[in-house]
Amino acid sequence: GQNIDQPTEMTATEGAIVQINCTYQTSGFNGLFWYQQHAGEAPTFLSYNVLDGLEEKGRFSSFLSRSKGYSYLLLKELQMKDSASYLCAVRDRWRGYQKVTFGIGTKLQVIP
């Protein structure tokens, strides 16, 4: 099975940079996702990492280290609309099938 850990809450200031960490333990790692979820809405896809390193997409970047079972999501130039929960999800390969399990999510509050 999977064990995915991420902080439950974070607060950051508008215009600043925030890093949300995620650690995981899994037996058939086949990729890591980050999702954003605003209150009362469905999760939406932000990023995907399967190889070590940094993936950059505008103000958002995601990093992966498979040997350490570690990922982070970096949000730059924070805006008030970035206040949301950020979910780390791990995809496992099991008997040729793909299973996706989510962490509990990090609730980010952006303050003026």
Add this chain to the structure above:
Amino acid sequence: DAGVIQSPRHEVTEMGQEVTLRCKPISGHDYLFWYRQTMMRGLELLIYFNNNVPIDDSGMPEDRFSAKMPNASFSTLKIQPSEPRDSAVYFCASSFQGRTGELFFGEGSRLTVL
């Protein structure tokens, strides 16, 4: 192109009643996932299907829960009988096993069992 469609969006029922949640995945997607989300436990994977076949239902909490996918465009999650602790938001998501295989979520079904 329509996204994942779930119904109903909201359901309020009394303990002991049967609840059926429905999902239409994105056309061409080969995986379908059912999740339950609560404040305490986050997004829990209940069951997932590949090409309409249930692969892993180890997340289904009890025998009161069942899920079916009779064809590629329709899936149901049934709770019978329902209990107050089943109150949660139930999400359906679909994906295609391509390069990234990201999940696309429906809007969710908010279930309240009184």
